[in-house]
Amino acid sequence: MHFTTLLIEPPGTDSQLINLMLAPEKFHVKTAECGPAAWNLILENDPPDLVIIDTDLPLAGNVRIGAAQLLDLMSERLRWRNAPKLMLTSDDSAAIFQQSNKKSVCAAILKPYDPRRFIHEVYCCIRKQLDAHIKEVNRQHIELGTEIKSVAKLYNQNAIKGRLKEILNSLERHFEFEEEFMLQHYYPDLKAHQKGHRRLFDNAKELIDELCRSDQVITGAKIDQIIDNVFDGVDDDKKYIAFLYDLLESLTSHITTGNTAVCAGN
Ligand SMILES: [Fe+2]
Ligand SMILES: [Fe+2]
Incomplete structure (x- = not known):
């Protein structure tokens, strides 16, 4: 499994060093060398697992887009808002560290920094991100289960049909959510998992479409059939979640064996 990083850092020794430090740790690093390049990249791409942003960004032509503006842009964009950000700065003024109080900035490191501290913070940020993903997958599973079971309590046939269609939409969104994360992180069983999702969705859709078209009463047995199918x-999901927990465990052990300090906020 790989993690993706956007490094917003001018070309030079720092950028080379960060690339060197992250490569053996299986991070895919995409670099933006100035504010405008980062701006376009944010507008045109999905967020990475971690954004590393140097606050000392140079002018690009006559244009200066600084770290504060980039943080604002990211916070305005739904998908980028919660991507963890790690700030590197040579400015120890309060203003910089106020920015670091923004919700998704997980750490601010004053330059020159200890490479071990840097890697430690990178792992802490990634672990938080993975932990949030696991919680969201679990939350969606509980919500889906509750939604499906609530259908059995309804008596009105139109209400049942409406709820079944909503469940189908929730199921589709949930599968997309899982697959997007798996694809982005090279989950080894992605193909098999996707195939399982398709089969499950097609079966549920066929059953629900048939029930919604028919004038027959939707019985408890029919609803049970949908529940069994889902x-x-x-x-497949148990396997996926076990994989995520293993990964979380390996990140945690990397943090605790590589550095005894505990991540901020944990
Ligand atoms: Fe799932
Ligand atoms: Fe799944």
């Missing part, structure tokens, strides 16, 4: 994919 929970048929539970083994």
